Amino acid sequence: MIDYLKEFEDKGFFTCADILNESEREELLSNIYQIERNVLGHPVNKKEMDPNNTSRLRKINDLTLNHQYFFEISKKTEILNVIEKCIGPDIKLFGDQLFMKPPGGVEKTSHQDSPYFPISPMNLITCWIALEDVTEENGCMKFIPGSHQLGALPHSEKWMVGNREDMCIPKDLIQDKDEVSICLKAGSASFHHSLLVHRSGSNKSPHSRKGWAIHYMSSKSKWTDSDDLKPNFPLLRGASHPDCV
Ligand SMILES: O=C(O)CCC(=O)C(=O)O
16 A cells, blocks of 8 residues: 555655546546537637647646536545545645647646645645556656655746747756656556656657646645635635635
């Protein structure tokens, strides 16, 4: 039995097999298929197109906020039991992102999640669910073990995703010889700390690689942006706390 808390604290990640059953995975993929074809409505500003082929999607944000089935899966007991071991019993949902990575899909350069999240302390955890088999060739995630212990690193190097400017961590700050590839069977998941340095390669295979990242935080966390921008984060387990998220 994996000691999830120890793995989370020491290495900043671990994996869990079969976090979804086959019918859940099929239902999620069917919903995604319908969103891609605009059969199921999803806010346009929550969809990002693939810069190499602007007729297909690269990313869909906020599925849990817009579709009940995705929200139900984010509360799945098996997932929350693992999350609870790492961040405690009071759990709120921060948000979610689906990374589509079709054949030819672009890489995601090295970054940490927390510098993009206005949440303190920087101790969130992401459950990244492989909705399809994930291999080295189709662009698996790559983690640098223990890099979450470095604190927040500067994201000062430009990275263009088509016309959109994004940022990444400069290469000279990264010990990429330590990097490990996270290949997963469809329905399995990796869990990573929000300060873990990670990236994913481009998809050089003829197979799609969909990964759904769900971000969780302790409900004792603090919102660090202005009050009027604070969303109403759903409580998934345990209690809410005054003056917290
Ligand atoms: O799925 C990917 O390619 C990147 C995912 C990622 O960076 C994340 O979940 O934080």
